[in-house]
Structure formats: C-alpha cells, structure tokens
Amino acid sequence: MKSAVVLLPGLNRDRDMIAALTKISGKPPVTVWQTDTEIPDVDLIAIPGGFSFGDYLRCGAIAARMPVMRAVAEKAAKGVAVIGVCNGFQILVEAGLLPGALMRNTSLKFVCRQIKLEVTNANTMFTRRYQPGQIIRSPVAHHDGNYFADAETLARLEGEGQVVFRYAEGTNPNGSINDIAGIINEQGNVLGLMPHPENLIEAAHGGSDGRALFEGALGIAA
Numbered sequence: 521m522k523s524a525v526v527l528l529p530g531l532n533r534d535r536d537m538i539a540a541l542t543k544i545s546g547k548p549p550v551t552v553w554q555t556d557t558e559i560p561d562v563d564l565i566a567i568p569g570g571f572s573f574g575d576y577l578r579c580g581a582i583a584a585r586m587p588v589m590r591a592v593a594e595k596a597a598k599g600v601a602v603i604g605v606c607n608g609f610q611i612l613v614e615a616g617l618l619p620g621a622l623m624r625n626t627s628l629k630f631v632c633r634q635i636k637l638e639v640t641n642a643n644t645m646f647t648r649r650y651q652p653g654q655i656i657r658s659p660v661a662h663h664d665g666n667y668f669a670d671a672e673t674l675a676r677l678e679g680e681g682q683v684v685f686r687y688a689e690g691t692n693p694n695g696s697i698n699d700i701a702g703i704i705n706e707q708g709n710v711l712g713l714m715p716h717p718e719n720l721i722e723a724a725h726g727g728s729d730g731r732a733l734f735e736g737a738l739g740i741a742a
C-alpha cells in the first residue's frame with residue numbers, strides 16, 4: 521500500500537507522519553513538496569500537522585494556495601484517500617476540500633494534552649477498523665482547533681454521517697461546535713481531524729489507539 525506525505529515550510533509533524541506510515545504500511549511514503557504539481561499514484565495522501573507559513577493570515581490559508589494543493593484536489597476528485605491532521609485539517613478546510621472553519625480555541629490558549637474521541641461514524645474507509653461509538657485516546661496540540669460551521673452545513677454534516685470523530689467524556693479541548701473533532705467529505709475519501717492519531721500507534725507512544733485509522737485508510741488487515 522503506497523502513501524504520500526505533503527511537505528510545506530513550517531510543518532513540524534511530517535516526520536511523525538512518515539514514521540507512522542512507514543511502520544504501518546511497511547514502506548516509506550513518497551514525499552511531495554509544496555511546489556510539486558503532480559502526485560504519484562498512491563492509495564493515501566497525508567497532510568501532516570504543524571505551523572505552515574507560521575500560521576500567518578489564518579492557519580492553513582497560505583498552504584491551501586500552493587500548487588501541491590491543486591494536485592491534492594485533483595487526486596481527491598478521482599477518489600484517492602486524503603487525510604489532513606491538525607494543520608493538515610486546517611489546510612483542507614482553507615482549500616475548500618472540507619466545509620466549515622477552524623477558529624481560535626475558546627480558551628485562547630494553545631492546548632497540548634491527551635483527549636478522548638468517540639468514533640461517531642465507523643462506516644468510512646478510515647474508521648472501518650473501529651467499532652461504532654468506540655472511545656479511543658489521542659493527543660492534541662493546537663491553538664486553532666475550534667471547529668465551526670453554519671447551521672445548514674452542520675445539519676448536513678450531522679445528517680449525512682460526515683462527523684467522524686467527536687471529543688468524548690468532556691474532553692473537548694477547544695470549544696468545537698457539537699464536540700466535532702473530525703469530519704469527512706460527502707464522497708467519503710477526504711478526512712480532516714484536529715487530534716494526532718499518528719502519535720499513538722505503538723507501545724513506545726503509550727498506546728496504539730490511532731493505528732487502526734491508518735490501517736483502515738490503507739486497507740491493511742488489523
């Protein structure tokens with residue numbers, strides 16, 4: 521199973537994502553740089569977390585306008601799986617590949633801690649290795665993770681099962697509406713989430729709750 525990781529200046533979770541994908545798929549992902557206009561044939565494209573372009577203007581706003589994101593959009597339109605984690609989620613939203621916005625945390629503080637997630641929709645290519653309603657652990661580290669969408673968009677997301685992960689057991693770290701932690705597009709192949717499942721994939725991380733997400737996305741048996 522082949523994967524690609526998008527690299528942009530200011531990202532700092534790229535090596536974590538590359539390590540996770542290498543461990544889970546058995547081969548290192550190809551990397552694509554911000555100015556690349558083509559992405560090789562892969563099964564999964566990952567946009568990692570960090571602070572692309574120093575979070576200037578809005579988190580992900582500049583990254584979303586780089587040539588590589590046109591290539592990501594083309595692949596997504598063809599049905600290739602795309603996952604955006606944290607800044608990657610912000611970039612997907614800014615690129616218009618996912619609806620809504622990620623605003624400043626209600627605390628106005630950067631949060632770095634472990635939270636709990638409910639797998640709200642286990643019927644996606646990303647979450648098929650989890651049980652519906654399963655509670656998993658995941659780290660978060662962000663200052664702009666407060667998901668918001670207008671009432672109509674929110675009703676559509678909730679009604680169509682596009683809310684894939686929700687903060688559970690009172691652990692919402694940022695004030696996200698409806699405790700939303702991760703959403704998927706209508707076609708079901710573009711997932712964005714604020715938590716970092718790539719940082720909880722092996723015993724050395726203190727747990728492996730995030731591993732099944734990548735196994736599902738890559739079609740690897742558990």
Ligand SMILES: NC(=O)CC[C@H](N)C(=O)O
Nearest residue numbers: 569570606607662663664
């Ligand atoms: N870990 C991250 O990807 C951080 C995302 C983003 N720059 C924020 O702080 O909101």
